[in-house]
Amino acid sequence: MRALCWGTGGELAVRQVPDPELRNDHDVIVRVRLSATCGADLPLLAGTVPAPTAGEVLGHEFLGDVVEVGAGVRRHRIGDRVVVCASVACGACWYCRRGLPSCCDNGSTDPTASEAEWGHPVAGCFGHPRSAGGFAGSHAEYVRVPYADVGAFAVPESVDDDRALFASDAAPAGWLGAEGGEVRPGDVVAVWGAGAVGQLAARSAWLLGAERVIVVDRHPARLQMARHHVGAETIDRRDTDVTARLRELSGGRGPDVCVEAAGGPAGENLSLADRFTGRTRAPDAVREAVYACRKGGSVFVLNGGVRRVDAFPTGTVVHKALTVRGGRQHGQRHIPMLLERMARDELRTEHLATHRFCLDRAAEGYALMRDRPEECVRAVFVPH
Numbered sequence: 001m002r003a004l005c006w007g008t009g010g011e012l013a014v015r016q017v018p019d020p021e022l023r024n025d026h027d028v029i030v031r032v033r034l035s036a037t038c039g040a041d042l043p044l045l046a047g048t049v050p051a052p053t054a055g056e057v058l059g060h061e062f063l064g065d066v067v068e069v070g071a072g073v074r075r076h077r078i079g080d081r082v083v084v085c086a087s088v089a090c091g092a093c094w095y096c097r098r099g100l101p102s103c104c105d106n107g108s109t110d111p112t113a114s115e116a117e118w119g120h121p122v123a124g125c126f127g128h129p130r131s132a133g134g135f136a137g138s139h140a141e142y143v144r145v146p147y148a149d150v151g152a153f154a155v156p157e158s159v160d161d162d163r164a165l166f167a168s169d170a171a172p173a174g175w176l177g178a179e180g181g182e183v184r185p186g187d188v189v190a191v192w193g194a195g196a197v198g199q200l201a202a203r204s205a206w207l208l209g210a211e212r213v214i215v216v217d218r219h220p221a222r223l224q225m226a227r228h229h230v231g232a233e234t235i236d237r238r239d240t241d242v243t244a245r246l247r248e249l250s251g252g253r254g255p256d257v258c259v260e261a262a263g264g265p266a267g268e269n270l271s272l273a274d275r276f277t278g279r280t281r282a283p284d285a286v287r288e289a290v291y292a293c294r295k296g297g298s299v300f301v302l303n304g305g306v307r308r309v310d311a312f313p314t315g316t317v318v319h320k321a322l323t324v325r326g327g328r329q330h331g332q333r334h335i336p337m338l339l340e341r342m343a344r345d346e347l348r349t350e351h352l353a354t355h356r357f358c359l360d361r362a363a364e365g366y367a368l369m370r371d372r373p374e375e376c377v378r379a380v381f382v383p384h
């Protein structure tokens, strides 16, 4: 089959690779309908996280049709149209049973690598190197989906492909930012980043009853989308003192909940030092969120691509009685609810698919998302 592979020099190219096969009873094989780029891929391209080895297939946000089913699979049949959670979890370990599938002990082909990086093994992600999962990605004609009863979900007939695709990663990530930040009715919520994840965090905050939702970014076209499609207020950080403006918009206190959904080090503003240390640039969105947040409020961090941030204001967390949490999305838990909301038209996502390419032109899609000669929120690839 054809797939977008990582090359020896870090370049991307569509190549012929072997078709995936069922490896155990819980697998299904999915024939990909759509597969999308993600901000989480950009640090791979920038070389700030361990790069995939040559030949590995990229991509983790996808939807397709089940074409083969392992003997132990209960919930899926050949022909089902499914959206697949971007991360891989077993559904049975201590963490999965406690509702933390992205912390799964059995969701990686090389748990010792993620343990060395993070202190504990965590769930892997499709289309990432061995240290972050080691499962072949979705920018391909077919994908092997392990633990299919846990991570693949039938899409309601009324939800079309362009909408359901975002249930794979961006929608559950946005939902986690708002829910994990404990948005309550009447809250003022600020979101850093107007990419797909930030926009869907903003939308989730509305759904959880926020009274005011404010999105911060530096890209006018993305901010315009956040206003038009999400109904958020926006702050263009290029010409505004973000912290002061957020105070004005929150009765002088600061937002109750701050969600960080900002892109990690990518093409923009990435110094050579950033590249080598895996550290991010200043002003960092997490640091700004901690300073802006009201006393006793909460900050939820979604960007896992930045491994370390210099000068983290621990004193501010203590003196302002903040709750700071983070997490990777728990789609295994949230996707059915998100698909229901999509079916009810409460959650619209199709505007995020700004560009469409046949799979053979996938490398162009990444270049567009990374270099942004024009605004590209998600490039979506069509393999068939």
Ligand SMILES: NC(=O)c1ccc[n+]([C@@H]2O[C@H](COP(=O)([O-])OP(=O)(O)OC[C@H]3O[C@@H](n4cnc5c(N)ncnc54)[C@H](O)[C@@H]3O)[C@@H](O)[C@H]2O)c1
Pocket (backbone or CB within 6 Å): 038, 039, 040, 041, 042, 169, 170, 173, 192, 193, 194, 195, 196, 197, 198, 216, 217, 218, 219, 222, 237, 261, 262, 263, 264, 283, 284, 285, 301, 302, 303, 304, 305, 327, 328, 329, 377
């Ligand atoms: N936790 C999860 O489960 C999960 C899942 C998917 C993506 N992510 C992460 O969420 C983040 C957003 O993903 P995306 O696909 O929307 O990425 P994206 O790259 O499309 O968008 C990120 C946006 O953040 C903006 N930004 C960068 N620095 C900023 C700052 N200091 N203040 C305000 N805005 C800033 C950028 O201009 C960009 O518009 C990424 O870091 C990604 O790795 C997390």
Ligand SMILES: [Zn+2]
Pocket (backbone or CB within 6 Å): 037, 038, 039, 040, 060, 061, 086, 169, 170
């Ligand atoms: Zn993603």
Ligand SMILES: [Zn+2]
Pocket (backbone or CB within 6 Å): 089, 090, 091, 092, 093, 094, 095, 096, 097, 101, 103, 104, 105, 106, 107
């Ligand atoms: Zn598990």
